Amino acid sequence: MTRNTEAALIVAASFLAAFGVTLVNFARGGSVDVQTSLTFLVFLITFGGLQVAVRTWAPRATPLLLAPIVALTAIGFLEVYRLDVVRAGLQRWWLLIGAGLAAMVLALLSKPGTSVLRRYRNLILVISIALLLIPNLSSDWVFPLKGLEVNGSRLWVVLDLGFTQMQFQPAELAKLGLVIFVAAYLADHQRALREAHRQVGPLRFPEPRQLIPLLAAWGVSVVILVWQRDLGASLLLFAGFVLLLYAATGTTGYLAVGGLLALLGGVASFLMFDHVQRRVVAWIAPFENYQDEGFQIAQGLFALGSGSLAGAGPGLGRPDLIPNASTDFIFAAVGEELGFAGSVAVIALFALVISVGLGIAFRSRDTFRKLLAAGLTFIFGIQVFLIIGGILRILPLTGITLPFMSYGGSALVGNLILIALLLRISHEEAL
């Protein structure tokens, strides 16, 4: 596949988004309107612009990554538009902002390359932890940057410029920074970590002093997130870290210990937080607790079942009945209106993105780039699995958004930067 084919696919997927918006209009008795053209234009500028940036600053990057991302964004956008026109309008702005920032990342890395990230890993760690902490800023002081508490979780910052406010979840960017740090640290200490000296039962572990800085950095991050009650993000970060550690060392023991710790953490949070208990109840018996905890899960399953094979059609189902449909439950909304066909397409597109990402890691010669590509793909894939698996009752629901599909500006920006990093790595490997 060439860059031109990729460009054609970007245009096609932009058309898909505009077509979806128009179908929703039809369902409401409307017709082709300004939303159609605006959507088409924004998609074209966002992803066309991103491709121009790739052509300029990472011309050898894989052409397989952008097209499925545009398709996923288009499918997600049409459901967000169907659920909330105002949010769809905001989402368009976030697309433009995200693409701008992703292009900036490509531009900044074009001279020094990704190795600069490895060099400044400690700075990146400090920035990431700072980002994690800013939502804990006071909500009512005079400075324009304030923390914000939403639904009992402290995940938001508000940039209050007087004439306008911007809300942001800094954890979405901190996640990337932490992956960069972990990948760089593991690349630097790879040999030492692999030479395991300490025997614990049947498992062998390296010298503690090799691991302690890493464990500390990662432990602090997870503790901050638990403190802020962002349990989904802490689970995501925890799992991503364990997988990366295993990828770097090949020591199966990390997976076993990681799994055990995750289980312990799950039990502990079940005992500590009543909203975790509610989620477990909803997971085990959604229909028996339909009036209460189980309502969201049950509605999600009703949506999927009602969508059946071909779906109700854009704008013709009732995904609006599902609480938080445009964020946590966007997958159920797609399943209801685009049917089994749409659900399978979405899962297949995510699988494609994951395979391209891991393929980049696979072909990387440089250890840091290999680990970074793998780590970014892991947190992407884990996120997909956690939220869709939560909707499909494979595991309890964790409040995580579906990359590129859910409504949410911070996530969109974070994920576009993630893709930009993957593209940059694939460019460097092709040199």
Next chain:
Amino acid sequence: MNGPIRRLAIGMFGAMGALLLAVTWFQVVRADDLKTDPLNPRPALTERGKERGLIVTIDGTIVARSVEDAGSRDYIREYPEGEAFAHAVGYSSFLVGDSALEAAYSSQLRSRRDLTISDIVAVILGRDLRPENLEITIDTGLQLAAFEALGDNKGAVVALDPRTGAVLAAVSTPSFDPNLLLGDDAAQQWETLLIDQSRPLIDRGTLEIYAPGSSFKTVVTATAIDTGTAGPGTTFDDPNEFDLPGSTATISNFGGQRCNDGVSVSLLEAFVRSCNTVFADLSIQLGAIDIAITAEALGFNTEIAYEWSIPQAIWPTDNLVGDDAALAQSGIGERDVRATPLHMAMVAAAVANNGVVTNPYMVQRIFDAEGQTVETTEVTRLGRAMAPETASVLAQMMERVVTEGTGRRAAVPGVRVAGKTGTATGHGDFSNPWFIGFAPVESPTIAVAVFIEGSPSSGESATGGSLAAPIASKLIKIWIASQS
């Protein structure tokens, strides 16, 4: 390092595979269970709140409409004429489903803003998305009069325009208020109607078949005249009882009396007085097959296309060939002979229309939101059931029924009314009164069938002449007055 990454890649694809399996489970295997789960509000909600088309009578009275709620912007269905139109118009309820016209024309009445690819194609072709509307042939005045005239009786009235087959009135009692089936308590209301012993949800006019009793003598008489077997002047024996061949049973006349002087009686006199003995005799003379030819030309044993699927009228030819006792009983509209009131109105209409049978219909035309006609119902002639001369003679005989016979109470001053009464076997001690007829004889514009299901409220002594004929009289009077 590629080793662990490969293993993790396999794990990730395993996870995606698990997602695929789970989504298959919920969207394919368990889809129908989830879709129809009583907790799932979707099936009800998709029906509810959507605009449906108008149903308007030919005189412009709205009998079904959707009104937009100012707050929720949902549409609420209304049936302004309530009970009188309940069985003709039906209901469209998000909890208990659709009935009658609301069910038969649901695809035209629904808003096109909700379905899938075909609707999108319609939009691309520039078609209107708003629901289409029905104009029905019912005359509001006649319909309301029929509902009032039936009163507390269980029964049905069907009036047709004999020239076209257009339904002028179609009422079944007891009725129900379709508006009650639209609210949140629709299921309870429906349950109450369902267990009601008087069966108010049943349309007795088009969906139930009953023994037509002596009103069926019109069919036998038409056969006799058409085949040349007998005319109005042909005389028959006049016994007190007619002995059924091969049986110890007998057929007697109403009240157990002889018909005329005990010696002989003409067919005209027997028809006017509705003598069973003569028609038992005549039926055997005609034979099951000849009667079947006329009956089937009148639509018996045949699928009749109506707005909804209706049961066939029955003349059980095969069971009657070689069984004269059964044939004699069937010739007076008893035993296994069955017809809907709608069908007996068709029989009267055929006599009124010089022997030509027209297909009954209720929807005159379908029109779009702009008032433009989308489709008009064409009058369909099903064929000729009897010669024009036969129809003319039979019409005169039926007029005599009203002027001097059992149907005197169907008379309307200044209007030549023709008719035939019937008092058929019903449940228990109660018989089912009938009257079928048409008017004015010289140029008929209305054919009517009145059916009463015998019950304590109609009384044990009720006959077609005493109970059904006066109802026909009222309707013909109102109709003729409205036409001039």
